[in-house]
Amino acid sequence: MNFINGVEAKIADLKEKYSLKCTIPSLKVGNKSAQTGIVQGGMGVGISLSGLASAVANEGCVGVIAANAIGMIEPDYFHNHIEANVRALRKEIKKSREAGNGLIGVNIMVAVDCFAQLLETAIEEKVDALFLGAGLPIKNIPVEKIRAAGVAVFPIVSSGRAARLIFKSWEKMYKDIPDGVVVEGPQAGGHLGFKYDQINSESCKLEVIVPEVVEALLEFQGRFGKEIPVIAAGGIFSGEDIYRFFKLGAKGVQMGTRFVATHECDADIRFKDAYVKAKEEDVTIISSPVGLPGRAINNRFLKEVLQGMKKNFRCPSKCLESCGAKDAQYCISEALDNARKGDLDNGFAFAGSNVHKVGSITSVKELISTLRNEYTIAAFYDMLKTEYDKMADKLAAKKEEYSTVLSTFSSEVQESLRKTTLENEIKFKQKMESMSEFIEQTKSEYNAMLNKFYQLSEDIAILNSGKFNLSN
């Protein structure tokens, strides 16, 4: 067998050995299950419509349509924005259903003026899941209707406290709890659920808040006797990142930025190109007219706003409760919609902190296959590394044991030599025999461990070589 064949055989062996344990786990979505625990985050305005959502759902993940200001894709939004929103949402859900059988969710901001109508529409259309953010989804939630339609509910939170408050309130008001939760950290794209000074603070890191939320939900899990999946979001870019958050207790991840740079994303190519071109220093935190910080790619539009320029805009209604529409320098929905259409002179692109890592536009299929492969490598690597470390400890312990026994034996030999009696001689012979047995056994155990140790080092080297690809 030549070297290449040897490596390939080894890879095949590794895949067989670990593939079951090392694939991205499935995700419970109410009474249903997504084959792969990746949720494509809802992205407004019009960035994630039926095109992106259905492509993601068809790959066994959860595709999400963003409902906020979705009516901007209709011609009459500025005359009748609520009707336009409802009509557009219904159309997009239907289109995504026609495109396949995967799981489709709808993302709605709790604070929008037509929250009730959008919610009603999504329930009527029996979407698989609702992702409710930008506010706490506590009051006026039609839980009975939601259950009757078989729709799962996932509030989007940014702390364990918020998660506990929502679940406690639901329990009290509805004798029910949501089906899971999305924890969105401060590295996410779009509006952020943090104060400006929390964005870079240690205590608000996604790595810190995910375990906090997992912990906060344990009591509800126990009381209601059901698993409550926690989905981590914000700055998750690679399969290795996904693996890291699963290890911290997440049962799924939500990703936005990576899905923008796909052929199927519903935004104009100029929006996607802005992602490919973005450098690390281009990513900025804005102060959105709706009173929240947001993460975006800096451009002329945003620089002019920062300098105090007031843009021309139309406001059909104060569509978000917190919007300072009267004094605003621009309308966030209109600016985002312009960007969606590729007019970045009159708008800007929201994006996550890792947008500078986007190198090209790819297909959803390829992206998910890459993520799966990276996850598997990270999981393999972690398992091998754990085995390797354990084996190294065992080897060290065996060495220690061996030298202790040898030194005890040598003092016993010396002692026996000093007092040579017949009785001692017999004892000495017996001791010698058992000692050589011990030495032989220890040697063979040691050699077996050493072989295993070398084999693990070799496996790790193969994984590190970049030759490992699960998808072929």
Ligand SMILES: Cc1cc2nc3c(=O)[nH]c(=O)nc-3n(C[C@H](O)[C@H](O)[C@H](O)COP(=O)(O)O)c2cc1C
């Ligand atoms: C362009 C863009 C628009 C977004 N719009 C929304 C939105 O309308 N509602 C929402 O809850 N989250 C929104 N998000 C957040 C995403 O759903 C997701 O949680 C986030 O992008 C995850 O972080 P990542 O981009 O680093 O993967 C948006 C994100 C981006 C990049």
